[in-house]
Amino acid sequence: MNKFKVxxxxxxxxxxxxxxxxxxxxxxxxxxxxxxxxxATLLEETPNEYWDLTDPDIWILEAINNPGQLIxxxxxxxxxxxxxxxxxxIRYDNKYYFVTATYSExxxxxxxxxxxxxxxxxxAWVSVGSVVVVKKFKH
Amino acid sequence: MKMKxxxxxxLIILIALPLFWSIPNSSSIENPNLSWEPELNxxxxxxxxxSETQVNVEPLETIWDNAISxxxxxxxxxxxxxxxxxxxxxxxxxRLYAYDILEKVNLRLVQKFGVYFNGWEYVTWHSDNSxxxxxxYEMVNELGWRSNRxxxxxxxxxxxxMSPAYGVVDSSISAIxxxxxxxxxxDNLLEHELGHIFRLHDHYEGDPHYHDDCIMSKEPVWQDLWxxxxxxxxxxxxxxxxxxxxxYCSLCAYTLKANKDRYMYWWYVIWGKYKVxxx
Numbered sequence: 001m002n003k004f005k006v007x008x009x010x011x012x013x014x015x016x017x018x019x020x021x022x023x024x025x026x027x028x029x030x031x032x033x034x035x036x037x038x039x040a041t042l043l044e045e046t047p048n049e050y051w052d053l054t055d056p057d058i059w060i061l062e063a064i065n066n067p068g069q070l071i072x073x074x075x076x077x078x079x080x081x082x083x084x085x086x087x088x089x090i091r092y093d094n095k096y097y098f099v100t101a102t103y104s105e106x107x108x109x110x111x112x113x114x115x116x117x118x119x120x121x122x123x124a125w126v127s128v129g130s131v132v133v134v135k136k137f138k139h
Numbered sequence: 140m141k142m143k144x145x146x147x148x149x150l151i152i153l154i155a156l157p158l159f160w161s162i163p164n165s166s167s168i169e170n171p172n173l174s175w176e177p178e179l180n181x182x183x184x185x186x187x188x189x190s191e192t193q194v195n196v197e198p199l200e201t202i203w204d205n206a207i208s209x210x211x212x213x214x215x216x217x218x219x220x221x222x223x224x225x226x227x228x229x230x231x232x233x234r235l236y237a238y239d240i241l242e243k244v245n246l247r248l249v250q251k252f253g254v255y256f257n258g259w260e261y262v263t264w265h266s267d268n269s270x271x272x273x274x275x276y277e278m279v280n281e282l283g284w285r286s287n288r289x290x291x292x293x294x295x296x297x298x299x300x301m302s303p304a305y306g307v308v309d310s311s312i313s314a315i316x317x318x319x320x321x322x323x324x325x326d327n328l329l330e331h332e333l334g335h336i337f338r339l340h341d342h343y344e345g346d347p348h349y350h351d352d353c354i355m356s357k358e359p360v361w362q363d364l365w366x367x368x369x370x371x372x373x374x375x376x377x378x379x380x381x382x383x384x385x386x387y388c389s390l391c392a393y394t395l396k397a398n399k400d401r402y403m404y405w406w407y408v409i410w411g412k413y414k415v416x417x418x
Contacts, residue, residue, distance in 0.1 A: 022375055026361055034304065034357070034379075035341060039272060070272065075340040086312040087276055102272050103335045104307040107300075108324050108378050115373020118364075 004131070011124050018117055025114075034106040037070040038063040038080065043089065043096040050089035050096060056080065063099065064092055073101075199250075206249045207400055211258030212290035213237055214282060216266035218298025226322055227368045233296060234261055236319065241294075243326040244333065247385050251392075254399040256292065256333065266297055271304035275316040279309070286313040292336060294329075310335040323367040324382045330354055331381045337398045339391045353388035356380040 040063040053060070060080040063071040075081075080101070087100045215233055224236040231239060238259065245255040264281045266274055278284070278295045286292065295316045301307065306317045306328050315332045319325050331354050342348040342356040349358050359377040366372075387395065 022363070025375060026377075028377070035343070037272070075343070076346065081311075084311055086309065087279070100272060100276060100309065101311065102275060102307050102309050103332070103341070104271060104304045105328060105331065105379075105381070106303055107305040108320060108382060109374075109376040114375035118373045118375070 008128055011121070011128065015121055015125070018114075018121055022114065034104045036073045036075045036078075036081075036101065036103050038073055038099065038101050039070050040064045040067050040090075040097040040099045042067040043098055045096075047089040047096055047098075050091050051083075053080075053083075053090045053092040056092065060099070064095075064097055067097070202249055202253065203255070205253060207254045208257045209254065209291045210289065211241070211256045211260075211292045211294055213258055213261035214264050214278060214293060214295040215261065216264055216278070216295075216297045216299075218266070219296045220263060220298070222298045222319075224319055224322070227370055233298075237294070237296060240319075240326050240329055244330045247330065248333075251387070252395055252399055254395075258294065260290070264295070266299070268297075268299050271301035271307045271316070274301060275307050275309060275314060278316060279312065279314050284312065284314055292333075306332050308332045308335045310338065321372070323365055323370075323372050324378075327354065327382045327385065330385065334391065334395070337395045339394055342388070348388040348390055351388035352380070352384050352386045353391055354381055354384055354386065355388070355391050356384075 038060050040060070056064070057077070057079045059071055059073040059078050063069070073080075084099070084101050087098065090097050090099050213234065219233050223230045223232045226236065226239060241256055241258055249255040262282060264278050266277060268274070269277060274297060275295070278297075279293070282293070284293050292313045293315065295314070297316060297318050299318070301316070301318045304318075305320055306315065308315045313336050315329075315336070317325075317328065317332065320328075334355055339355050340346075342351065342353060342358070344358075349356060357379045360380045360383055361377050362374040362383055364371050365374045365383070
């Protein structure tokens with residue numbers, strides 16, 4: 001078996017691995033997509049300014065019950081956002097909290113491996129094809 | 140014969156696979172089925188024979204002149220100041236890159252909605268590289284940011300990763316923080332975040348607009364290759380639809396059109412009611 005055939009076989013193997021890996025990645029449909037998050041921080045001292053939270057929805061309540069944690073919110077159902085005018089201090093149940101509401105977008109995946117791998121394989125196969133055509137014409 | 144098959148078969152698979160997988164996503168290129176219509180003045184002419192391909196060919200200068208201008212203040216942290224980013228036109232330092240990406244977004248917004256973001260002024264801030272939510276408010280706090288008549292929106296950039304976040308926004312105070320990632324996605328990210336400024340919500344599973352061809356949709360879409368500005372990127376991943384469309388669903392288009400000229404009004408109201416931001 002000459003070197004060229006070995007190269008083609010290795011290329012075939014690499015292509016099979018590439019296609020298999022892409023199919024595997026494609027089957028993993030769960031991706032993090034970010035969202036709207038509430039966060040409440042319990043204040044130990046009474047702030048100078050605050051507003052009273054009178055009609056909390058379940059998400060801001062969850063944030064208040066879990067200080068410091070980001071609580072994902074149903075954006076179309078929440079009512080807290082109507083009263084939220086930026087990061088601020090609130091009073092609820094005689095306790096004071098600093099609350100924030102932020103949208104976040106998750107990072108996109110890194111394509112540093114698959115993109116170049118695809119380009120490399122494509123180039124290699126086109127080159128192999130060209131070599132075969134040239135050889136054929138020479139014969 | 141065997142050799143021919145051995146060579147041509149993988150070649151065909153390599154080329155055909157991305158094309159095959161791209162077919163379900165091809166609708167993201169163009170979605171004419173929007174329930175809103177572009178505004179056409181009486182002197183506008185139409186291109187195309189069907190109503191679906193109507194395009195406003197009013198001179199771009201006129202569109203810009205008549206558009207609502209929203210003033211942007213750029214802010215970069217100390218790491219971002221030394222960053223430069225790849226574009227098809229060469230490497231741009233952070234400020235030029237931000238301006239370039241914003242202009243891409245502006246071209247779409249001004250033609251669809253008659254609104255654009257005017258940003259060239261910038262300030263710097265010092266980040267402690269805290270988590271992404273804290274970093275946003277760290278910037279807001281440090282700059283003493285309040286949306287006002289001179290600057291309506293703050294777009295901040297951080298040079299270090301905010302992983303797992305790509306961009307974060309508090310729409311109530313019109314503040315955005317972004318860590319640029321890659322040229323083909325950055326413009327869509329910025330447009331999506333600016334959408335939140337106009338009170339657009341994300342579309343999640345269960346939302347009636349989840350499957351719509353909308354820049355606010357978080358539906359995962361498989362993309363193998365993605366072309367933009369004459370270059371092709373290998374994506375090979377599920378990413379939110381956000382990054383593969385520049386269209387808006389009927390709800391988002393309606394909301395954006397309704398809110399675009401109320402921008403200052405919000406802030407007159409909020410200015411009076413604004414509570415406190417701890418220093």
